[in-house]
Amino acid sequence: MTDYANLFRLDGKHAVVVGAGSGIGRESALALAAQGARVTAADRALPAATETAALGTNLTAYQLDVLDEQAVTKAASELADVDILVFTAATNVRKRILDYTGEEFDRVVALNLRASFDLIRAFGGPMAERGRGSIIGFSSIRATTVEPGQSVYAATKAGLVQLLKTAAAELGPSGVRVNAIAPGVVETPLTAQIKANPDWYDAYAQKSALHRWATPDELAGAVVYLASNASTFVTGSVLHVDGGWTAVDGRFDPPN
Template sequence: MTAEQRTPEGQPAPAGYAGLFRLDGRRVAVVGGGSGIGRESARALAAHGAEVLVADRDDEGAAETARLASLEAPAPGASTGRVSTHRLDVLDGDAVREAVRGWGELDGLVVTVGANVRKRISDYTASDFDKVLALNLRAYLTLVQAVAPGMAERGRGSVVGLSSMRAFQVEAGQSVYAASKAGLVQLLRTAAAEWGPSGVRFNAVAPGVVRTPLTDQIADDPQWYDAYARASALQRWAGAGEIAGAVTYLVSDASTYVTGSVLTVDGGWTAVDGRYDPSV
């Protein structure tokens, strides 16, 4: 949407609503786009016209994402954005900074990388702690530091990080994972405060239970799978594609006044507190 299509307050003019979610001409990097929520986000962004850079350390996974994204059918009269793949280890700070320099101008950054070690606190090791924090928090810090200054110079940009409902509601065995996801929310909120005056937005998406490679450990257990399904208001798991809409919204002009926020996409789990509904 062009500046001419906006009122002085930044609100879309009536003629601009038809393209509110379109991303034509935008360049968006999806880090962790080789599988799961990252893959589906890349597909959705491309379907809305964005040029998508799929970054992952899994070359085959990234290539499959690019293949699937190229098959997306755009809206009538629109086009699907170009997709490219880029090998990236987010734990290598120098590699991240070099990659970002090579990518050039970005309008959006979506980060979906994550790890979990499910253990009781008494059983957690320093190595376990470092593994989870490195991927769930330090990698996000490195990427924000690399991308945000360039966005600020251009006066625009949207960064979306994948948090979790565990940032707000926990269970035994989720201590460090939950802490890292809560920390990510506060990191993005602080970034929103620091770069907001320059026109750069930062938001988090907090999914509930989603079928991805990260959740295979519990989803493969029928009893556990069923218990988690029944804990939300919708009483089912989400597919990774059901998170892609939230990501697309936060990257698009539909959310130009949204920053420092958390969009919870959990099927109502946190609304009903994950509890059984008694017959009273």
């Protein structure tokens, strides 16, 4: 009989959260630890990861630059017996296509897509060998709905969804689940440019069904769900946590 009282507990599990130094990554690390997991809070900035680790119990800081493929491989080797991998690191250059440079394109693709590819390979292999694991990558509503200035970011997030779905198909027979979370607009350092413009900020708030932005902690529940036994038959999925953004077509409220 299923132990529903402990359905979301993660006792005895080792979780690695990449991008845990701030924002959604930090809240995800804290939430997983609160459910009993032993969490490695990984970030390029070790002081930020250390700050996250100090906010809870069962958290250890780890410095990791995911743009360094060898560092990712080394991390997967050093951080043994990883049951849960969460990665949130991303960047965006908001420019129209005709204004984009090749260097900017490469920079966004390198972090948002190539680094994700390297993480899945490095950590997914050992998970498959042990016959268990949950990989959770952060996509975006921009994987399915776009606006001017979001071309390369949207392309990488759509590509990430397909990469994760393929990993789910390939690793599923070995007991590894792979899923994506697609946030809407969240108040993080990545969206600081928008938040600084009141009209832009309000337009985004009004687009969702809830008429507001999310805070990073509102994504943590989805992470715990996909990491836990509450989702043992969920793989290859995209979980939208977007306040209804992708469910609402248009902004005009017709008269009665």
